[in-house]
Amino acid sequence: MSARVEPFNPERLQAVGARPPLGEYLRDLWGSRHFIMYDAKVRLAVSQDHTFLGKVWIVLNPILLGLTFFVVFGLLLRTGRGIDNFLAFLLIGLIMFQYSSRSVVAVSKSMYSGKALVRGFMFPRAALTLSIVMKDAMTQVYALLAMIVMVMVIPPHETPTWTWLLVIPVFLLQTLFNWGLGMLLAPAVNKVPDVANLLSFFMRLWMYSSGIFYDPSRFIEDPRVLAIFHFNPLYQVLSISRELIMDGTVPGWASWAVLISASLVLAIAGILVFWLNEESYADER
Amino acid sequence: MSVNRHAQSEAAAGRHGRAPRNPAVVIDNVTMVYNVTSTGGGEEVPVAAPVRWARKALGRPPVVKNQALTDITLAIHQGEFVGFIGRNGSGKSTLMNIVAGQMNPTIGRVYSVDTPVKLGVNVSLVPALSGEKNIRLGCLAQGMHPDRVDEILPDLVEVAALGNAIHWPMKAYSSGMAARLRFAVATATDPHILILDEALSTGDAQFRERGQKRMAEIREQAGCVMFVSHSMSEIRDMCTRVVWLDQGDLLMDGDPKTVTAEYEAFMKDLAAGNNFAARARKEQLQSDFVRTELREVQW
Numbered sequence: 001m002s003a004r005v006e007p008f009n010p011e012r013l014q015a016v017g018a019r020p021p022l023g024e025y026l027r028d029l030w031g032s033r034h035f036i037m038y039d040a041k042v043r044l045a046v047s048q049d050h051t052f053l054g055k056v057w058i059v060l061n062p063i064l065l066g067l068t069f070f071v072v073f074g075l076l077l078r079t080g081r082g083i084d085n086f087l088a089f090l091l092i093g094l095i096m097f098q099y100s101s102r103s104v105v106a107v108s109k110s111m112y113s114g115k116a117l118v119r120g121f122m123f124p125r126a127a128l129t130l131s132i133v134m135k136d137a138m139t140q141v142y143a144l145l146a147m148i149v150m151v152m153v154i155p156p157h158e159t160p161t162w163t164w165l166l167v168i169p170v171f172l173l174q175t176l177f178n179w180g181l182g183m184l185l186a187p188a189v190n191k192v193p194d195v196a197n198l199l200s201f202f203m204r205l206w207m208y209s210s211g212i213f214y215d216p217s218r219f220i221e222d223p224r225v226l227a228i229f230h231f232n233p234l235y236q237v238l239s240i241s242r243e244l245i246m247d248g249t250v251p252g253w254a255s256w257a258v259l260i261s262a263s264l265v266l267a268i269a270g271i272l273v274f275w276l277n278e279e280s281y282a283d284e285r
Numbered sequence: 286m287s288v289n290r291h292a293q294s295e296a297a298a299g300r301h302g303r304a305p306r307n308p309a310v311v312i313d314n315v316t317m318v319y320n321v322t323s324t325g326g327g328e329e330v331p332v333a334a335p336v337r338w339a340r341k342a343l344g345r346p347p348v349v350k351n352q353a354l355t356d357i358t359l360a361i362h363q364g365e366f367v368g369f370i371g372r373n374g375s376g377k378s379t380l381m382n383i384v385a386g387q388m389n390p391t392i393g394r395v396y397s398v399d400t401p402v403k404l405g406v407n408v409s410l411v412p413a414l415s416g417e418k419n420i421r422l423g424c425l426a427q428g429m430h431p432d433r434v435d436e437i438l439p440d441l442v443e444v445a446a447l448g449n450a451i452h453w454p455m456k457a458y459s460s461g462m463a464a465r466l467r468f469a470v471a472t473a474t475d476p477h478i479l480i481l482d483e484a485l486s487t488g489d490a491q492f493r494e495r496g497q498k499r500m501a502e503i504r505e506q507a508g509c510v511m512f513v514s515h516s517m518s519e520i521r522d523m524c525t526r527v528v529w530l531d532q533g534d535l536l537m538d539g540d541p542k543t544v545t546a547e548y549e550a551f552m553k554d555l556a557a558g559n560n561f562a563a564r565a566r567k568e569q570l571q572s573d574f575v576r577t578e579l580r581e582v583q584w
Contacts, residue, residue: 003578006360008311010581013396017386035425042422046413116410119387121426122400282389284319 019278025124026271032127039117039127040134047135062143066091066150074154083215088151088158088246093212093238095147100178100234101203103136107182108199111190111281118281125281126274129186133179137171144171151245161248167241173263174237180266187277210235230254233262307398308360309478309509310384313579315393317354317379317533322346353379354390355533358577361509363398363477366500368524368541369513370548375530377513381482384511401511402427402476404467404484412456416447416466419455423470437473444495445469460487468492472499477508486514497523517545536570538577 020028048057074087083089107129111118114128144167151158189196209232216229229235236259243251322345323329329347332340340347354376361367369377382388384395385403410419420441424434442451445465455463464487471479485496500510500523514520520527520541527544529537537544547570554563 003576005578005580006308006311007580007582008360008396009307009583010311010396011583012307013311013398014400016384016395016397016401017389031428034431035422035428038422038425038431042411042414042418046411049413117426119382120410121423122386123426123428279389282387284388 017279017282019275022272022275025126025275025278028124029126029130032123035123036127036131036134039131040138043131043135044138047139058139058142059146062095062146063150065094066146066154069094070150070154082218085151085156085158085246087154089215089242090213091147091150092242092245093210095143096174096237096241097207097210097212097234099136099140099143100174100237101200101207103133103140103175103178104182104185104203105196105199106132106136107179108185108189109196110182111186112193112196125278126183126271129179129183129274133175133182136178137175140171140175148245158246163244163248163250166244166250170237170240170244170259173259174234176267177233177237177259177263180263180268180270183270183274184266186274187280190277190281191283206232206234210238212238231258233259236262306363309363309365309398310359310361310401310511311396311579312357312359312361312380312384313394313396315354315357315380315383315390315395317352317376317383317388318391319351319353320348321351323349353533354383357393357530357533357535358579359528359535359538360577360579361511363509364504364525366504366510366512366523366525368520368527369511369530370515370517370520370527370545371530371536372532372552374532376533377530378482380530381480381511381513385480397478399477401478401480402471402474403480403482404471410455410467410470413454415454416445416451416458417442419466420445420470420473423467424473427474429474441469441473444472444499446492446495461489461492464488465492468496468499472503475506476503477506478511479503479508480511482513483515485519486516493519517549521545531567534571535574536567537574 019025044058045055048054051057053060069090070087073090106113110129110132111125114132117123117128118125148160148164152160185195185199189199211229216226216235220226220229236255240251240255240259243249320330324346326349328349330350332348337347357376357380369380371377379388381403383390384397385401386395387403410423414422417438420438421434424437424441425431445451445468447462447465450458450462455466458466464484468484468488471484479500481500485493488496500512504510512520512524524541527537527539527541528535529544529548537547547566551563551566554560554566
């Protein structure tokens with residue numbers, strides 16, 4: 001069998017699908033910003049397209065959630081478990097926590113759910129995780145606005161103070177946290193999709209242990225158990241927001257330190273792990 | 286450069302007759318094996334008994350290996366228009382997916398001068414979104430600046446030639462209409478390497494003509510086109526070189542007239558039930574096949 005010799009210079013060609021160095025990858029990601037913004041906008045716009053009311057559901061969902069709890073705890077049970085304005089306490093907890101459980105799972109599944117785009121175009125894959133985070137963040141802005149209106153309208157009415165504005169940095173840090181954790185899990189979910197199913201249960205467990213229905217400082221004596229709560233960044237998201245909105249005071253630096261460092265560490269670890277696995281997203285299962 | 290080496294690279298540069306120039310696409314010993322679940326037919330991958338029992342208990346069918354491509358080596362040069370032909374399941378689409386970077390080969394690597402753009406039959410964009418917005422999303426996904434998209438959007442809408450349907454959601458499109466839209470998106474960036482996987486087959490005559498014209502333009506801009514089709518007349522009309530794949534192996538690689546004639550004769554044998562003649566033809570072709578050997582050089 002004869003052979004035809006073809007000379008080629010691999011240094012002047014690019015290996016298809018190869019992972020670029022981190023610096024180049026981040027530059028490419030920055031270059032994809034227009035795509036990320038547009039994709040997020042489009043995802044939000046079509047997310048409720050199968051319903052009759054359409055985009056109205058983006059606002060209606062959190063309002064109905066709030067009304068449900070108003071009926072149960074405000075009208076039927078009338079119980080506060082020793083917490084002033086239990087309804088606001090609960091609403092802030094639920095609406096803020098649900099943002100993380102939704103977004104972390106969505107980002108971790110992004111390489112699977114975005115298969116059509118991943119197959120169709122060669123953008124840095126992290127762009128897809130960013131556009132999903134952006135879409136969830138935009139949804140959450142409506143939910144937060146609905147939450148603010150509800151705690152003002154439902155008795156006992158909370159009165160706005162300047163500290164309410166500090167909910168914005170909490171929301172931004174939480175978004176960073178969600179993105180980082182989602183990216184950290186995305187390669188595993190891509191390799192073993194079953195992980196995503198386990199993840200929803202894990203997020204539920206996390207929710208119940210983050211003080212959604214209760215204030216841990218009231219009935220936990222053991223300082224070690226309280227320390228676990230303190231170092232739980234999502235507990236801090238809830239407790240900081242509650243203090244800002246319900247008490248009108250700014251929480252101490254320790255709470256902020258936990259939230260800020262957890263978000264930064266997860267975002268950096270997430271992007272590194274996601275980038276290291278960049279080539280694996282095209283693997284056939 | 287010594288005379289001897291010069292002569293060698295001159296010969297290797299082939300019909301271009303220029304100084305050594307990198308091929309546009311180098312497919313370097315690519316092998317692809319799929320693991321698929323199979324509900325029958327034997328050929329299961331042997332696994333340890335506990336794994337087999339566990340799979341059985343979970344109601345998961347056993348896994349078989351599907352060797353889609355075996356050790357494919359090819360070099361495609363700028364300005365070439367290469368047609369890929371072969372029976373269903375011969376590995377054409379798998380090869381196109383690998384060259385486009387949408388799938389990692391089990392073994393081997395693909396090198397290219399530029400990011401290949403592939404237009405497939407079943408690339409779905411966002412079904413709930415209007416055609417126009419899908420074009421915009423596709424252009425942005427290829428790294429285009431929004432101002433540039435605004436600039437060329439009217440042209441692309443015209444290329445797609447969908448009339449008012451451009452404002453309808455893509456889920457309301459027929460397969461031919463969707464193909465028109467995808468074609469407009471894929472050719473928007475003036476790609477150097479364009480891969481068409483039966484992308485024109487669902488279109489009508491008008492669309493095919495436009496598509497062929499657009500591909501000729503890309504070739505003129507020193508690009509190359511890789512083209513999968515079952516229409517031999519289309520292959521003969523458009524391609525400068527044809528590669529025939531059969532069951533994951535290369536059978537022929539050469540001038541369109543010769544290769545399509547052989548392929549048609551082979552298919553005729555198969556259709557007539559002359560399996561023996563077909564196998565003999567295949568074996569003859571395999572032994573005559575001139576393998577491509579890649580040589581890494583620095584220049």
